[in-house]
Amino acid sequence: QVQLKESGPGLVQPSQTLSLTCTVSGFSLTSNSVSWVRQPPGKGLEWMGAIWSGGSTDYNSALKSRLSISRDTSKSQVFLKMNSLQTEDTAIYFCTRRGTGRDYWGQGVMVTVSS
Amino acid sequence: DIVLTQAPLSVSVTPGESASISCRSSKSLLSSKGITSLYWYLQRPGKSPQLLIYQMSNLASGVPDRFSSSGSETDFTLKISKVETEDVGVYYCGHRLEYPWTFGGGTKLELK
Numbered sequence: 682q683v684q685l686k687e688s689g690p691g692l693v694q695p696s697q698t699l700s701l702t703c704t705v706s707g708f709s710l711t712s713n714s715v716s717w718v719r720q721p722p723g724k725g726l727e728w729m730g731a732i733w734s735g736g737s738t739d740y741n742s743a744l745k746s747r748l749s750i751s752r753d754t755s756k757s758q759v760f761l762k763m764n765s766l767q768t769e770d771t772a773i774y775f776c777t778r779r780g781t782g783r784d785y786w787g788q789g790v791m792v793t794v795s796s
Numbered sequence: 797d798i799v800l801t802q803a804p805l806s807v808s809v810t811p812g813e814s815a816s817i818s819c820r821s822s823k824s825l826l827s828s829k830g831i832t833s834l835y836w837y838l839q840r841p842g843k844s845p846q847l848l849i850y851q852m853s854n855l856a857s858g859v860p861d862r863f864s865s866s867g868s869e870t871d872f873t874l875k876i877s878k879v880e881t882e883d884v885g886v887y888y889c890g891h892r893l894e895y896p897w898t899f900g901g902g903t904k905l906e907l908k
Contacts, residue, residue: 786844
């Protein structure tokens with residue numbers, strides 16, 4: 682069955698770079714796109730960007746200068762890297778995939794930006 | 797960016813009664829392919845969001861038909877009939893018409 686699981690450090694220092702991994706199973710990254718969505722504590726959802734089946738990417742313009750999404754299809758992994766982190770980047774980070782008539786979401790990973 | 801505005805911020809419903817949530821878009825969500833790119837999600841407490849409705853009025857897989865959605869190009873309504881305990885959480889509308897995809901601010905549904 683389709684599964685996505687996010688992993689990464691729970692704590693990042695301000696001004697440092699965040700690196701997250703979304704490991705997927707049950708589908709191929711060469712046939713499906715994966716998006717990253719984040720949610721600050723107690724707040725709403727923000728679409729960050731996506732990597733499409735062909736490998737191209739699209740980013741939220743508000744984050745584009747700091748954000749990079751890539752993948753390793755052989756390992757079924759999608760990567761998120763975001764630099765110059767600030768406290769307002771503290772959030773749960775989700776990876777998600779569109780399906781036919783449904784979406785698939787990972788459980789999310791909480792990232793706290795603090796010294 | 798397209799702004800989605802939800803109302804109300806919260807709604808309190810007696811189990812078995814109905815609830816409605818509104819979502820207004822700053823731009824038409826009707827695509828050139830004739831598809832209205834409006835989606836509804838439910839995020840239960842401590843869980844990941846779950847897709848309820850796609851392309852304005854289509855029920856997502858496994859979602860009970862107590863949920864329904866309708867609207868125009870910019871104004872949309874999610875209706876929940878016969879609210880149950882499992883319906884508690886925050887409801888978000890979202891679009892996928894163009895980048896960036898954006899979401900409404902959310903509507904919290906509680907039980908009386």
